[in-house]
């Protein structure tokens with residue numbers, strides 16, 4: 001084969017792409033479209049102004065990274081609630097088992113993926129930070 | 134033995150077994166829900182259905198049907214599985230299914246069976262139960278919505294605990310478990326019902342929502358309260374003891390515990406634990422380093438005979454023996470003692486002289502093998518509740534005759550057929566002498582004992598104790614004394630039990646000698662189900678005696694040590710774990726002594742009333758944080774290992790004493806194990822034991838006895854017109870002063886009280902909860918009144934455990950103190 005032909009073909013593809021829609025996302029000015037099933041930052045669902053979580057300890061049990069800490073207590077109506085609900089995002093592998101394990105559908109994974117931070121302790125998400133806004 | 138076929142397997146089983154037992158013995162699993170091996174068969178749930186060929190395939194419960202010769206049994210045919218699924222579906226129909234918030238989740242029989250039988254849906258529809266939940270007490274929550282009506286709680290409370298707090302109420306679908314008149318639960322809170330409940334209907338509130346069952350690490354240990362030495366399992370998470378876990382296979386008591394053992398563990402992780410050494414500077418206790426504190430203490434210990442030590446019998450054998458060694462070899466003082474110097478005298482003086490061995494000749498397992506029990510003081514139930522359960526079961530299941538000699542009635546008196554002889558306080562030794570006399574007069578004595586040393590002297594001394602004379606002194610009748618003597622002598626196997634402890638000043642050497650004489654006279658010794666069992670108070674009281682941690686060869690005893698402190702001859706006092714200010718008799722004298730002593734060193738878990746007076750306070754650690762052995766009241770030597778790390782900077786007394794020995798120029802053993810091998814080499818009965826051979830269950834240190842008769846001295850009871858006889862003792866919920874730091878015991882019994890008979894109360898128009906002043910020659914004390922029918926006229930009872938109202942303000946240390954009451 002003529003050694004020039006592949007170069008011409010290649011340049012042809014390059015030339016064609018000059019007229020196609022660009023693939024690269026100009027992050028952060030451009031935002032990605034996050035799929036509904038994307039497994040990003042966790043969110044604690046709220047219902048009747050209260051976190052749905054009943055502190056059943058199933059998500060810390062199932063979590064393969066052992067990064068969830070739950071502490072439960074009894075409220076004034078003798079109901080069980082989580083006094084402490086923490087996820088260490090540095091250890092989380094975003095497998096979603098916690099969501100799957102939850103018997104009361106209190107936990108979800110959101111599209112939030114911008115989790116960078118400056119210090120390690122800021123990666124420990126407390127209950128307040130995780131509560132669905 | 135019977136031969137039968139289960140699931141095509143030829144098996145044999147003992148004659149008295151049920152089909153369930155036979156299957157279990159041969160490794161075939163039949164599901165159960167309402168059956169418990171400790172309880173009588175009941176057959177409430179029908180989970181254990183099996184088919185029997187001879188009965189034309191009819192389905193019958195395995196847990197109630199006796200196994201008979203030649204039975205052909207199938208345990209898992211499709212029909213049986215279908216039937217079991219139906220049982221479960223019906224149970225789940227009204228069940229709230231709130232597993233996520235139920236603390237039983239993960240350890241729940243209903244949950245496990247539902248999982249095993251793959252029940253994902255229910256064919257039936259009905260509404261859920263709407264029973265009110267009982268949150269009224271701080272220890273046990275009763276949620277009858279979750280109940281599966283297995284009846285285990287009802288049965289254990291009746292059959293073993295003998296309290297009878299719970300029963301079935303209403304009929305049919307309305308049936309539920311409740312207390313009398315549907316009142317909130319108010320019982321002795323032993324938690325036995327909680328431990329056997331297969332579902333989350335009965336739960337321990339102190340553990341509520343703390344952790345999931347599977348997240349707990351389970352550590353075998355030994356209860357740190359009384360001398361029964363129950364085994365228990367500590368549930369630990371994140372280095373904290375969160376609960377005690379029930380294990381039906383544990384110990385002689387099969388996992389049964391009393392309120393203290395089950396709910397009194399909170400002292401271990403209490404916020405109030407001491408975490409750093411403290412040194413008194415300018416009159417205030419200030420934090421210091423261990424080095425500083427130990428340096429000062431070691432300097433003060435170089436005082437020879439001017440140094441004395443008091444230790445609590447809650448220390449391990451290793452600690453006590455090392456402590457003694459330090460006192461003798463490194464300090465050069467023979468002044469060391471425990472338990473106020475009298476709580477152990479029944480053993481160190483009484484049994485030592487009568488039996489030639491300072492240990493009891495009977496063991497706890499003997500109780501159920503006996504035919505007749507003679508219990509001195511109904512308090513035995515309060516001091517040693519799990520031994521009380523053994524008595525209950527013996528009386529109820531085996532028909533053991535129960536005789537009680539006591540200054541008041543109590544729970545034991547309510548057992549079926551219990552014969553309670555209520556005598557005037559302080560006359561117990563005289564009454565037992567009268568029993569001996571009666572045995573001799575009725576010619577019931579074992580003829581072979583006439584040759585034993587001391588026989589003639591005893592016969593002579595007993596002439597003053599004819600049933601007639603003693604009946605008059607003790608308030609009993611001649612017939613009752615003679616009948617008890619005859620019954621005791623006639624029983625093939627008979628056993629005597631009596632409690633000792635700080636609250637039982639009268640239960641010392643002479644009482645031990647008197648009961649020993651009775652046992653020797655009638656030959657009730659050295660056989661199974663016979664003998665005398667002295668119930669030692671603390672978890673290692675017997676160990677303290679075995680280690681010889683009491684004055685010998687001229688050392689001062691505890692009360693002499695305190696006198697010497699006042700007199701100034703003892704200049705340094707080292708107290709490990711004892712709390713004399715609250716627990717020793719005669720508060721004013723104890724305080725004066727501790728104020729007078731030049732230098733006071735206290736090692737304890739808490740800032741006790743005694744530690745507050747100290748010059749140096751050393752933070753010690755609890756049984757859950759150290760290794761060592763404890764010896765129970767019947768000489769079971771049991772090994773404990775650390776379940777959690779030491780709290781704060783606390784150190785075990787073993788480490789503290791070791792460091793002091795180093796500072797005093799000696800060489801301590803490297804580990805508790807090394808010290809234990811020294812113990813086994815020097816302590817009779819402990820030969821050949823090692824931590825490894827002790828295992829989880831421990832081992833008995835055998836007791837060999839050489840009976841001789843010793844004449845006991847019967848104390849004269851001071852008669853005082855118009856005064857009441859004050860007796861002290863223990864209450865069920867407490868043991869020593871340590872239980873003050875256990876949430877459970879304190880919730881149920883928060884403060885001291887004075888228990889008065891209704892007639893005495895009526896005379897001074899005192900009603901329940903009135904504040905009354907109790908006055909004796911020693912001082913006076915204000916307490917809440919508690920009227921009770923168990924107390925005879927002329928007697929008042931005050932428990933001793935409480936620092937806020939220490940009974941020792943009025944109690945002199947004699948068996949009976951005369952007091953007057955005013956409103």
Ligand code: SF4
Pocket residue numbers: 062063064065066067068087091092093094095096097098099
């Ligand atoms: S997503 Fe996975 S790793 Fe992350 S918290 Fe949930 S279970 Fe744990």
Ligand code: SF4
Pocket residue numbers: 052053054055056057058059060070098101102103104105106107233
């Ligand atoms: S599984 Fe759900 S209810 Fe249970 S602790 Fe986790 S978030 Fe809460």
Ligand code: SF4
Pocket residue numbers: 273286289290294296297298299320321322323324325326327
């Ligand atoms: S706690 Fe003990 S006494 Fe109370 S109901 Fe339960 S078993 Fe009976």
Ligand code: SF4
Pocket residue numbers: 279280281282283284285286287310326329330331332334335
């Ligand atoms: S409360 Fe528990 S132990 Fe009692 S009957 Fe109900 S399920 Fe059985």
Ligand code: SF4
Pocket residue numbers: 356357358359360361362363389390391392393394395517518519520868
């Ligand atoms: S206090 Fe005594 S009877 Fe109660 S559980 Fe502990 S050792 Fe057993």
Ligand code: FES
Pocket residue numbers: 164165166167168175176177178179180181182194195196197
């Ligand atoms: S276990 Fe046999 S009927 Fe319940």
